[in-house]
Amino acid sequence: MRHIPVLAKEILENLSEDMSVFMDGTIGHGGHIEYFFSNGNFDNTLFVAVDRDAQMLKKAKSYLTSFGDKIIFQNNNYSDLENISKNIGDKKFDGILLDLGVNMDHFKLSDRGFSIKKDGNLDMRFDSSSQYSAYDFLNNGNRSDISQAFNKYGDFTTKFADYMADCIIGERKKSKLSTTFDFVNLLKNIGLGTKKISVVFQCVRIVVNNELGHLEKFLDNFGSYLNSGGKCFIITYHSIEDRIVKYKFKDKSRIGNFQLINKKVIKPSYQEIQKNNASRSAKLRIIKAL
Ligand SMILES: C[S@@+](CC[C@H](N)C(=O)[O-])C[C@H]1O[C@@H](n2cnc3c(N)ncnc32)[C@H](O)[C@@H]1O
Incomplete structure (x- = not known):
């Protein structure tokens, strides 16, 4: 079963169709990018799709084949912005999305060890080479x-x-x-x-997976990889992650070269939660580089 993208409409409403390069740092099954293509006009945008999990990246490729060379795939950690950018000719981004946590698929694959309902190896690594x-x-x-x-x-x-x-x-x-x-x-x-x-x-x-370490590294560096006017979107599912994002975004906006797009966190609507219960704990924060 394919992972259902969360808060996709709310993200699209805040995307500019003039973007040159957009990075989805947690591509998973590619649901967000597919939603943007299906509901917006991104003919002039190059999408960079990143996942730490090679198995997920392979699935994203198979789901997104119809978009051809509009998407460049990279098996990497979203926190390694230096190399992600280097691999596309040192370009900066006009938008970056992180949709943190696990893919629904991770719970289905017993050998990955994420599910409490399936017997498998005690593994839980996103990156199987770690x-x-x-x-x-x-x-x-x-x-x-x-x-x-x-x-x-x-x-x-x-x-x-x-x-x-x-x-x-x-x-x-x-x-x-x-x-x-x-x-x-x-x-x-x-x-x-x-x-x-x-x-x-x-x-x-x-x-x-040192999940908080990678989030903090990303938050310390993403400003150098966003073009002026570019936006960073982060969806969290855990209160600690949301707190980290909230305070880092606030600090950045206070210094003056960033602007908070939403002062109050954006949550899924009642209708979205009815359709996709896994979205219930999602929180979206958006910041814009000035
Ligand atoms: C919630 S899923 C993303 C779902 C995706 N937005 C979609 O609609 O299909 C999160 C994904 O992030 C990946 N991931 C987790 N930590 C990562 C990291 N530090 N760097 C890159 N990918 C990561 C996971 O492997 C997983 O596929």
């Missing part, structure tokens, strides 16, 4: 790193996060946690239900 997986974090990570991940990214109390870390360390001394169901069963035995187990998986995923 050396650090959920297996490494859970089997070799130290108590304080494991506990802090649950406390910081999952809002578990320090006491309960410490308890979970102790249970993981106790279990791995007996035998390594090697599959998603090993981990799910451990969490069930601790007393967690499905919702909380999903939150724990999300915490592990954030650490394994």
Whole structure:
């Protein structure tokens, strides 16, 4: 099943059809770009489609074949703006979109280890060539790193996060946690239900992929890669990510060379959430380079 793009209409309403180059840094299944092509006139725009996950990039290519050479694909991290720009002749962008987090497809592919409902390797890497997986974090990570991940990214109390870390360390001394169901069963035995187990998986995923580190690196640098008048759009699904984007955008607008397009965060409409429940926690922030 194809991932449904979130807040696509709200982004399109803020895009200029005069853009020369637009980067979608988290192309996934390419739903946003396809929506822009289908609902706008971007004959003069070159689209750069980036994903850290080679499997997703391949799928995006297959979904977007009809747009031919209007789209350049790059298997890279959106935070590596230097190389993304270098690969297209050091061009700057008139628009950049990040739609953070996981693709719905990630939950369907059991071997990727993102789903609590499918047994698979404890993996959770977006970039399968990276050396650090959920297996490494859970089997070799130290108590304080494991506990802090649950406390910081999952809002578990320090006491309960410490308890979970102790249970993981106790279990791995007996035998390594090697599959998603090993981990799910451990969490069930601790007393967690499905919702909380999903939150724990999300915490592990954030650490394994250094998701906040890449977001911060991007936020520190994107200003140098946006043309004057260019806009940056970021959709987040996690309160910490939204907070990071909110304060970084505010700082930039205060310094004076950026303007906030929306002071209040943009959320999906009731109708969008009815059609696509996965959009319910999405938050969009937009900033413009002056
Ligand atoms: C929510 S999905 C994007 C869905 C897409 N907008 C669509 O409509 O199909 C997020 C995508 O970002 C990718 N991703 C996550 N972190 C990334 C990073 N640091 N750099 C590049 N891609 C990343 C994931 O592999 C995933 O495919």
